[in-house]
Amino acid sequence: MPSPSPADALATASRYSRYLQRLLHARPALAEDTGARLDAPVDRATLERWLAEAAPTEDNLKPVLRQLKQRAYAHITTRDLACRAPLAEVVEGITLIAELAVDTALRVLHQSLAARYGEPRDAEGQAQQLIVVGMGKLGGRELNVSSDIDLIFVYPEDGDTDGNRSISNFEFFTRLGKQLIAAIGEITGDGQVFRVDMRLRPNGDSGPLVCSFDMLENYFVTQGREWERYAWIKARPMTGARHDEIEAIRRPFVFRKYLDFGTINAMRELHAQIRREVAKKDMADNIKLGPGGIREIEFIAQVFQLIRGGRDTSLQIKPTLPVLKLLADKSQLSRDAEAELTSAYVFLRRLEHRLQFLDDAQTQNLPDKPEDRELVARAMDFASFEAMAMELDDHRQNVARHFEAVFADPNEKDHALDGVWHGAGDDAHVAELSRLGFKDAAAVGTRLAAIRAGSRYQQLADSARGRFDALVPRLVEAAATLPDPDAALSRGLDLLEAISRRAAYLALLQQYPQALAKVAQIVGSSSWAAGYLNRHPVLLDELLDARILDTAPDWPAFRAQLTQTLDEVEPDTERQMDLLREAHHAQVFRLLTQDLSGLLTVERLADHLSELADIMVDQALGHAWRKLLKRHVDTPRFAVISYGKLGGKELGYASDLDLVFLFDDPDPEAAQVYSKLATRLNTWLSAQTAAGQLFETDLRLRPNGEAGLVVSSMKAFRKYQLESAWLWEHQALTRARFTAGDPAVGAAFEAIRCEVLTQKRDLARLREEIMAMRKKMLDAHATRLDERDTVFNLKHDPGGLIDVEFAVQYLVLGYAWQYCELTGNKGNIALLAMAAQRGLIPVDLADAVRDAYRDYRRMQHVARLNNQKSSIAKADVAERVAVVRRLWKTVFNPD
Numbered sequence: 001m002p003s004p005s006p007a008d009a010l011a012t013a014s015r016y017s018r019y020l021q022r023l024l025h026a027r028p029a030l031a032e033d034t035g036a037r038l039d040a041p042v043d044r045a046t047l048e049r050w051l052a053e054a055a056p057t058e059d060n061l062k063p064v065l066r067q068l069k070q071r072a073y074a075h076i077t078t079r080d081l082a083c084r085a086p087l088a089e090v091v092e093g094i095t096l097i098a099e100l101a102v103d104t105a106l107r108v109l110h111q112s113l114a115a116r117y118g119e120p121r122d123a124e125g126q127a128q129q130l131i132v133v134g135m136g137k138l139g140g141r142e143l144n145v146s147s148d149i150d151l152i153f154v155y156p157e158d159g160d161t162d163g164n165r166s167i168s169n170f171e172f173f174t175r176l177g178k179q180l181i182a183a184i185g186e187i188t189g190d191g192q193v194f195r196v197d198m199r200l201r202p203n204g205d206s207g208p209l210v211c212s213f214d215m216l217e218n219y220f221v222t223q224g225r226e227w228e229r230y231a232w233i234k235a236r237p238m239t240g241a242r243h244d245e246i247e248a249i250r251r252p253f254v255f256r257k258y259l260d261f262g263t264i265n266a267m268r269e270l271h272a273q274i275r276r277e278v279a280k281k282d283m284a285d286n287i288k289l290g291p292g293g294i295r296e297i298e299f300i301a302q303v304f305q306l307i308r309g310g311r312d313t314s315l316q317i318k319p320t321l322p323v324l325k326l327l328a329d330k331s332q333l334s335r336d337a338e339a340e341l342t343s344a345y346v347f348l349r350r351l352e353h354r355l356q357f358l359d360d361a362q363t364q365n366l367p368d369k370p371e372d373r374e375l376v377a378r379a380m381d382f383a384s385f386e387a388m389a390m391e392l393d394d395h396r397q398n399v400a401r402h403f404e405a406v407f408a409d410p411n412e413k414d415h416a417l418d419g420v421w422h423g424a425g426d427d428a429h430v431a432e433l434s435r436l437g438f439k440d441a442a443a444v445g446t447r448l449a450a451i452r453a454g455s456r457y458q459q460l461a462d463s464a465r466g467r468f469d470a471l472v473p474r475l476v477e478a479a480a481t482l483p484d485p486d487a488a489l490s491r492g493l494d495l496l497e498a499i500s501r502r503a504a505y506l507a508l509l510q511q512y513p514q515a516l517a518k519v520a521q522i523v524g525s526s527s528w529a530a531g532y533l534n535r536h537p538v539l540l541d542e543l544l545d546a547r548i549l550d551t552a553p554d555w556p557a558f559r560a561q562l563t564q565t566l567d568e569v570e571p572d573t574e575r576q577m578d579l580l581r582e583a584h585h586a587q588v589f590r591l592l593t594q595d596l597s598g599l600l601t602v603e604r605l606a607d608h609l610s611e612l613a614d615i616m617v618d619q620a621l622g623h624a625w626r627k628l629l630k631r632h633v634d635t636p637r638f639a640v641i642s643y644g645k646l647g648g649k650e651l652g653y654a655s656d657l658d659l660v661f662l663f664d665d666p667d668p669e670a671a672q673v674y675s676k677l678a679t680r681l682n683t684w685l686s687a688q689t690a691a692g693q694l695f696e697t698d699l700r701l702r703p704n705g706e707a708g709l710v711v712s713s714m715k716a717f718r719k720y721q722l723e724s725a726w727l728w729e730h731q732a733l734t735r736a737r738f739t740a741g742d743p744a745v746g747a748a749f750e751a752i753r754c755e756v757l758t759q760k761r762d763l764a765r766l767r768e769e770i771m772a773m774r775k776k777m778l779d780a781h782a783t784r785l786d787e788r789d790t791v792f793n794l795k796h797d798p799g800g801l802i803d804v805e806f807a808v809q810y811l812v813l814g815y816a817w818q819y820c821e822l823t824g825n826k827g828n829i830a831l832l833a834m835a836a837q838r839g840l841i842p843v844d845l846a847d848a849v850r851d852a853y854r855d856y857r858r859m860q861h862v863a864r865l866n867n868q869k870s871s872i873a874k875a876d877v878a879e880r881v882a883v884v885r886r887l888w889k890t891v892f893n894p895d
Contacts, residue, residue, distance in 0.1 A: 006035030009082035016081050016379040019360035023070055034074045041085060042075050042093045047100050056104055058112045061183055065101050066190035072097050077145065077357060081379060087346050090353060094143040099238055101193045102132050102151075105183040106176070106239050113176055118163020120172045122156065129240035130155050130173045130210070132180070135200050139234035140318040144349070146356035146363075148195035149184075152235070153177045153210040156242050173210040195362065200231050213245060220253040226266035229254050233302050233309075234318045255310035258538070261507035262463075263306040267299055268407045287348050287355075288364035292396025294348050296403040297341050300324075303406060304332050311582075313568060320345060331545050337402050344395035351392065354379040410513050417473035424448035436480040444489060448472070451493065460500055467506040471496060474513060478520035488524025495523060498534045505537050508544075515543040518593075525596045526865040528653065532589070536692060538582065539589040548593050553608055558587065559615050566623060576623055577684060580616060581691035587612050588653060596865075602857045603829075610649040613657065616694060617642075618740035620684035625677055630669075637665040638674050638711075639745035640681070641736055643701045648735035648827055650857075652864060656696035657685070660736075661711040664745045671713065678711040701732055714745065718752045727769045730756060731809040737825045753823070760817040767892050770810050777802060783871065792874040792881065794860045798888070799881030801860070804828055804853050807891045811835045829853060841890055849887045852880035 004012065010031055014021045024031045037046075050071060056064040076093045079085035085093075110130070114120075120128040135150035137143045159169045185196035201207055202219040211219070220228075232254050237243040274289055288294045301323040309315040312330070317323060321342055328338035354376050355363055367373050373385040382388035420429045425445045433441035451457055451472075460468060475496065479489035499505040509516045519540065523530035533539060542548060562583050569575045591608050594600050600608070617640050625636050644658035645651045661678040663670060686697045702708050703720040712720070721733070733753055738746030781796040782788075788797065795801045808828045816822040819838050822831065829850045836846035855877075860870045874881070 003084060004082055006038045009038055009078050009084070010035055013078040013081040016354065016375055017077055017357040019357065020074060020077050023074060027070065030071065030074050033071065034078055037075060038078060038082075038084070041079065041089045042072050042096070044096050044100070047072060047096055051100060051104060056108055058108055061105060061108050062186065062188055063190050065105060065183065065193045066188065069097055069101065069193045070190070073145070080145075080353060081357065083381070087349055090145065091137075091142045091349070094145055094147065095138060095141045098134070098138055098143060098149050098194055101184055102134075102149075102180070103239055105180050106130060106132060109176055109179045109183065113172060113179070114161070114163070116163070117165050117167050117172060118161035120155070120159060120161050120169040122159040122169075126157075128155055128157060128159065128169055128173075130176055130180075131240035131242070131246060132238045133246070134236045134238045135231060136234055138238075139236035140320065141236075142319060144356060145353045146360050148197050148362060150197045150200050152198070152201045153180075154213065154216055154237075154246060155210060155240075156213050156245065158212050158214075170208075170210065170212070174208070177209045200228075213249060216246075217249045220249065224253055226263065227270050229263070229306060230267065230270070230302055233305055236318065251316070254306070255316060256306075256504075257310050258502075258504050260307050260310065261504050261511055264303060264407065264511050265507065267303050267306070268409065283365065285366040286364050287351055287366065287392070287396075290396075292344075292398070292400035292403070294345065294352065294364070296399050297324075297345050297348075300333075300341065300403060300406050301327065308332070331547060333402075337405075340398040341402055344399045347391070347395050351376070351380060351388075410511065415470070415473040415477070417476050418469075420476055421448060421452075421469065421472040424452055433476075436476070436485070438480065438485050438489070440486055444486060447490065447493065451497065456497060456500060461503070464500060464503045464506060467503070467510045468496065468500055470510055471506065471516065474516055475520060478517045479524065482520060482524040484524055487527075488520050491523035491527065491530035492520050494530065495519065495534055495537070499537045502537060505540055508540055512544055515540060518543045522593065522596060526592075527867045528865050529592055529596065531867070532585075532592070532653075536585045536589070539585055542586055542589050542593070548590055549597055549599065553587065553591070553612075555611050555615065558583075559619075562615065562619055566619060571627070573623075573627060574689065577687065577689050577694075578691040580619060580684070581689060581694050584612065584616050584694055585692065592653065602854070602861045603827075605861075606645075606650045606652070609651040609653070609655075610646055613646055613651055613695070614642075614739050617657070617659075617681075617685065620694070621677075621681050621740050624680040624684050628673070628677060628680065630673060630676075632667050632669065632673060633665070635742065636663070636674065636677060637670075637742050637745055638663045638677060639741035639749060640739045641746075641749055642739040643732050643736045644698075646739065647737050648825065650827070652861065654864070656698050658698045658701050658732075659739075660699070660702045662714055662717055662745060662749055663711060664714040664742075664748055671709075671711070674711045675709065682710075701729070714748050714752070717749070718755075721752060721756045725756075727766075727813075728773055730813060731770070731773075731806075733757060734809050734812045734823075735825065754816075754820065757812060757816045757823045758820055761814060763814050766810060766814050770806055771892055774802070774806050788874070790874055791871050792877055794856050794863075794870040794872065794877075797881075799884040801853070801856050803884050803888050804832075804849060804856075807887050808832060808835070810891055811840055815840055841887065845883065845887055845890060848883040852883050855880055 003009075010024070014024065047068065050068055051064070054060070054064040054068070072093065076085065076090055080090050122128055131154045133139070133152040133154055135152060137147060138149045138151075143149070153173060155169060155173045157169070160166050161169070161172050181196045181198070184193040186192060198209065199205055201209070202211055202216065202223070208215075232250055235250055237246050274295065277283075277289075284290050286293060298320055301320050304327050305315050305323060315323070315326060315330075317326070324333065324338050324341055324345075327333040328335050333341075352364055355365070355367070357379070358367070358372060358375065367376060370385075377383075377385040377388040380388050382391070417432075420432055423429045425448065430441045430445040433444050438444050457465065457468065472493075475492045476489060479485045479492060482488045496506075509519065519533070523533065562580075565579055565583070566576050569579065588609070591600065591605060591612075595605050621636075621638075621640060625631065625638075639662050641647075641660040641662060642657065643660065645655040646657050659682075661674070661681070663674040665674070667673075682697055682699065685694050687693070699710060700706055702710065703712050703717060703724070721729070733756060736753060738749055777796065778798065781793070783791050783793045783797050793800060805828060808831050812822045812831065815835075815838070819834075821834060822838075824831075824834075826834075832841070832846045832850050832853075835841050836843040859872060859877075863870050863872075
């Protein structure tokens, strides 16, 4: 459909805007000017050219700025009402007018004041400038067409002006601020540019008009209120310099380092106050403040920013619609919620503009007069007000529904089990616990009573104690539904006590009952998982992601995101080390949740944990190298070789990393440089930080063990392996692989590994040495002889995991010279099948042992999940023990 002609566009706009009619009538030339430029939006260059043509001075400043506003307003209004401008163009155009008006007025007025009093300077003589901070919709570049502008005036340092009539910087900027407000907000014969609202400044109307950086920071620390954090989300310095210093003051006030779920309660209370005011003034038709209005969409976006923005800096953006999209990208909102909220926001903002176009009034109320209602409806392209009202109601209902989903108070009503907590230990409530299915109800009652009487609970702040009180009955209820309610409740109470002084975590569990239920399920299933949560309660946030059970890890995407996250905080080493640990803990917890839900085999879990560890080592290596002061090449010719569980891709949740560091670099100083790198890397991996530890590391498998150098050249490593290594070191080599670093060095290592493993060996001697080593391990770790008839250690006893591993290692070391595919680091299960295919062991025996090995690993995994020893009743595994012993006999006693 072709765009209407300029004359038709002006006629349409004038029909829907009485203010535009009056403006064009008063300034006939404006209609011609607007029509001539209607094909393009108003941009910064156009506005700056108009200002330059007007040559603003102190004498003509007010009329110039007002005529600029009228000229731009006529253009923006006409394009909007003629359906030529999307919402983004309209709000950006109005925002540009405000920015240029403030900047121009400030420049002209500062020059005038400085001519009278001199330039304001700090104690070191540095010139000072007034920084105008745009708040609210101005800060977010979302001004509406009849908006006021919320401003705060800040200056860097106290001092005095350098003129003959010297005054303090505070007085200078106060005078400048007052003149700026008058230049923009005063009503003259040409109207006003914008209404100016200064009430968001520290202490509001009772506070000084301007404040220094020190005053602002002190106010935030000592008096800043929760609603002010919300107000400062969109704060944007618009003039002057040293914006990074303002940001350094603003950011820690607005965005907490931790997940700040307590902000939900604060914003819920703020919204309740707004709703009470709306009800009192009968403002149900207010599309901004009423139910399902613009403010509720903004609250939804901003509550997530306040909760998560401190830990996820990408959420520290200002415009509402990009925030909603980002929240959906991060699965904090569903795609459907984002689509409905975005659609509603655009509809409501367009309607808001049409309400304001009528008379240039700052209103969000639907008009009372029928004729005005029809005008607004037609301006919104509806045939009638009733038709528009139906769509408006749909949008508002959607917004209200999503708002309630985020802000509803799940603990608004009393809980049926409140008495079990408040009357803990009473006979009646112990009986109630017994009825719920707790096996030792008396012990549970005693534990609850002890918590209530304990100093930790008694010393909680009132708000934290209220949350704790709300959570305990709900935890009792959730635990009662589980197979072992006593264990689930006991571990759940341990967690609540551990986080009781961390109000944000209590608020999370209080706000999201589904998370509390999931916590009960997880800690009830695994004591190790319970301990992991106690050590890293920040992981509770992961339970809010509905995809936690449905989504398989995307390791390439995770690696890319982690790289970006760490680069964003460069060069802050401490923060990078914390971020590495937090990212690792989060991924481990996601895998743990899927594991406990039965969604992962032990083998698949080990693959995931091993790949995750590879990524962590690689990231740590890159940053450790980047931070070395002395680097002779851009990319280190250095490799990390993993042995043991990581090398064999059988990593468990609490496995340590067996690592060896190699380099292949002819530079004379290479050994010294890479030794420092290896030490630094080990610190990155194993150091305890505020976020915990990444891995325990073990470097003793390097050549010459603890007596050897921490890093070896490839030449030295090859020489050692071929001439000096013990047999057990060659056994370890069967499970070694390149994990991180230079792929060329990794390939060189693999070549040496294959060279060593494919040596032709004396089979009798090989059997003898491996059996001797196996006996040493039996003597040191196996079940006591007097218990071996009834108790079986899955790992160490004859017929267990070690027997399988030693048998496989023998087959690799003994026959890889004939069958080089046996050098492949494919894991014991695959190697057993390959050995059978080559006729080294019977196929049926290989299949039976593979099944036994899988079962042993699964049983061992279940035991470790509950911090138990890997010992079970021997009768339960008699058949598996028999097949593994048959493998041992076949391999080591073939006669």
